[in-house]
Amino acid sequence: xxxxxxxxxxxxxxxxxxxxxxxxxxxxxxxxxxxxxxxxxxxxxxxxxxxxxxxxxxxxxxxxxxxxxxxxxxxxxxxxxxxxxxxxxxxxxxxxxxxxxxxxxxxxxxxxxxxxxxxxxxxxxxxxxxxxxxxxxxxxxxxxxxxxxxxxxxxxxxxxxxxxxxxxxxxxxxxxxxxxxxxxxxxxxxxxxxxxxxxxxxxxxxxxxxxxxxxxxxxxxxxxxxxxxxxxxxxxxxxxxxxxxxxxxxxxxxxxxxxxxxxxxxxxxxxxxxxxxxxxxxxxxxxxxxxxxxxxxxxxxxxxxxxxxxxxxxxxxxxxxxxxxxxxxxxxxxxxxxxxxxxxxxxxxxxxxxxxxxxxxxxxxxxxxxxxxxxxxxxxxxxxxxxxxxxxxxxxxxxxxxxxxxxxxxxxxxxxxxxxxxxxxxxxxxxxxxxxxxxxxxxxxxxxxxxxxxxxxxxxxxxxxxxxxxxxxxxxxxxxxxxxxxxxxxxxxxxxxxxxxxxxxxxxxxxxxxxxxxxxxxxxxxxxxxxxxxxxxxxxxxxxxxxxxxxxxxxxxxxxxxxxxxx
Numbered sequence: 001x002x003x004x005x006x007x008x009x010x011x012x013x014x015x016x017x018x019x020x021x022x023x024x025x026x027x028x029x030x031x032x033x034x035x036x037x038x039x040x041x042x043x044x045x046x047x048x049x050x051x052x053x054x055x056x057x058x059x060x061x062x063x064x065x066x067x068x069x070x071x072x073x074x075x076x077x078x079x080x081x082x083x084x085x086x087x088x089x090x091x092x093x094x095x096x097x098x099x100x101x102x103x104x105x106x107x108x109x110x111x112x113x114x115x116x117x118x119x120x121x122x123x124x125x126x127x128x129x130x131x132x133x134x135x136x137x138x139x140x141x142x143x144x145x146x147x148x149x150x151x152x153x154x155x156x157x158x159x160x161x162x163x164x165x166x167x168x169x170x171x172x173x174x175x176x177x178x179x180x181x182x183x184x185x186x187x188x189x190x191x192x193x194x195x196x197x198x199x200x201x202x203x204x205x206x207x208x209x210x211x212x213x214x215x216x217x218x219x220x221x222x223x224x225x226x227x228x229x230x231x232x233x234x235x236x237x238x239x240x241x242x243x244x245x246x247x248x249x250x251x252x253x254x255x256x257x258x259x260x261x262x263x264x265x266x267x268x269x270x271x272x273x274x275x276x277x278x279x280x281x282x283x284x285x286x287x288x289x290x291x292x293x294x295x296x297x298x299x300x301x302x303x304x305x306x307x308x309x310x311x312x313x314x315x316x317x318x319x320x321x322x323x324x325x326x327x328x329x330x331x332x333x334x335x336x337x338x339x340x341x342x343x344x345x346x347x348x349x350x351x352x353x354x355x356x357x358x359x360x361x362x363x364x365x366x367x368x369x370x371x372x373x374x375x376x377x378x379x380x381x382x383x384x385x386x387x388x389x390x391x392x393x394x395x396x397x398x399x400x401x402x403x404x405x406x407x408x409x410x411x412x413x414x415x416x417x418x419x420x421x422x423x424x425x426x427x428x429x430x431x432x433x434x435x436x437x438x439x440x441x442x443x444x445x446x447x448x449x450x451x452x453x454x455x456x457x458x459x460x461x462x463x464x465x466x467x468x469x470x471x472x473x474x475x476x477x478x479x480x481x482x483x484x485x486x487x488x489x490x491x492x493x494x495x496x497x498x499x500x501x502x503x504x505x506x507x508x509x510x511x512x513x514x515x516x517x518x519x520x521x522x523x524x525x526x527x528x529x530x531x532x533x534x535x536x537x538x539x540x541x542x543x544x545x546x547x548x549x550x551x552x553x554x555x556x557x558x559x560x561x562x563x564x565x566x567x
Contacts, residue, residue: 018114023122024129027104045131052135059139067146075150075244079143080228083166083240086136090170094178106276120273127171137167143240151247158254159243165261166239172268179275232257235264316420319412323424326399332479333399336392337428378440378449379518379529382456385436387507389429389457390464394503396421396472398479402564408556415549418469422541426465433457452526455533456518460511462537466544467507473552478565510540 035042061068063082066075104126109119127133140163148156232241238257245253304311304321311317327333397404407417437453514533518525552559 018118018122020122020125023104023126027126027129030104049131052131053138056135056138059136060142063140063142064145065142067142067149070149074225075146075248076232076241077225077228079146079240079244080231080237083140083143084231084234084236086140086166086240087170087173087236090174091177094174116273116276120269120276123276124171124175124269124272127175128167133167133171136170137163140166140240143243147243147247150244155243155247157243158246158258162239162242162258162261165258165265168265169235169239169261169268172265172272176268176272176275179272233260235260238264315412316416319416319420320424320427323421324427327424327428330399340389340392340429341432378444378453379456379515379525382437382453383460383508383511383515386433386457386460387464387504387511389433390461390468390507391500391503393421393425393465393468394471394500395476395479396425396468397476397559398563400563401479402560404560404563408560413549414552414556415545417552418545418549419542422465422469422545426461429461433461448526451530452518455529455531456514457533458530458537459514459533459540460507460537462539462541463510464503464507465537465541466548467503467510469544469548470551471503473548473555473559476559476562478563 035045059082063078066073066078104123106119106123114122143163144156144159147159228237231237232245239261242254242257242261245251245257303325304313304317311320327337400407434454437450437457440453441447441450514529514536517532518529521528
């Protein structure tokens, strides 16, 4: 006879609501776990904190200068210009230099029953917990002091609200833009649009800088104050100038500017929430897949992209073909190629504007003897472009992550590995550098200087490849497993910045012989620059691959552990 069993079916307690505090606690716990046993991460974090403290102190005294001197004449100018640069920095620097911290990868929450509002609010709150955020808060607090001194406690209170709104605006703008570009770069149909937008944004910095320098030289502070007033009514300057307006008697302007800030933050968060959903899925909707065009060749030939179709079908050719395909299709690598293209457009525009201004001064009799540009100046500018073009390879193994295990297991020789990676990367970069050399020479009105620019670029680019080969083996770091090409693990942003600075300094020092030759040889350098520069760059790259290859053979297991993301 069956005996009935009584089962307690009492309802469980109510489920706890997930809030922003849970995301903040989760980020702090993940950051703490990532520091365990990673002394270099702790050192980089401390270094980043010290640098942030220096930035915070400098910014505080800059923003507080009108209050400390009790002179509010230039308070609006300092608030609008400084605050606008802060917002612009949070917009552009993650795209072209530091990346954005994604300690909490949105893709990890894709399968959890979280609403979009909860996810956006939580990730936004977690993004506020960072060293850069604290540094900007301390720096911008100088505006509170200025407003308090000039207008009393009410102006200081409004300035404090504006500063908090400006901080929220910076973070919202950074996350929205990086998430949107990450989604765009995953879609191959719109990657060209992303490149154009970035190039246009960077190219606009040149005219703005020229205008700013001209205004400073003329000391027309009235004009600058008028420009600052206009910027103060945009989201770039509205939160930072609200307290100043109240202190100077424009009471009605303060609430309007705070409203502009709130609307801008809401619009950016709405934009971020739309792109965040596709980031969680991991792919952008690109519509119907295109039909396959006629494919020729066998299975092996089809694995070689068109840009690498001339390679032999051997081990070296296969490595180059693989890397070339990765550079074209991987969104993270493609973002770095876009950065190189942006720099290549920005620098020639600046040099051209400088050359035109000097030429005008010559015609007016202000200068004598010197031309608008000189071979030494062009060589110096090309050193910067060539070094920055190669710096992308400073963490080339970090792009592979755990996939680098295939190379370790198959025993790929280190020298062949580095030569193949250099070749694949150069398939895309060298045409860009050649285009820069041609455009720069035409803009300067010196077609005969094409060889000068091309030789200088080739030399510094080859030196950069050699230096980056060593750095990529000895100083690699892991990247988060995410579809966002601008994402960085906690502390990796500082690592990327330090590695970039170190590589640029060493590469620039190694390229000094080109600058010395340009200064000593004079006009003869115009004819010798290209052959000598190409030989110098090629020799440096091959020597770097030869020496760093031996180091790579000994460090392959350690390198694999270093670049493998920690879960």
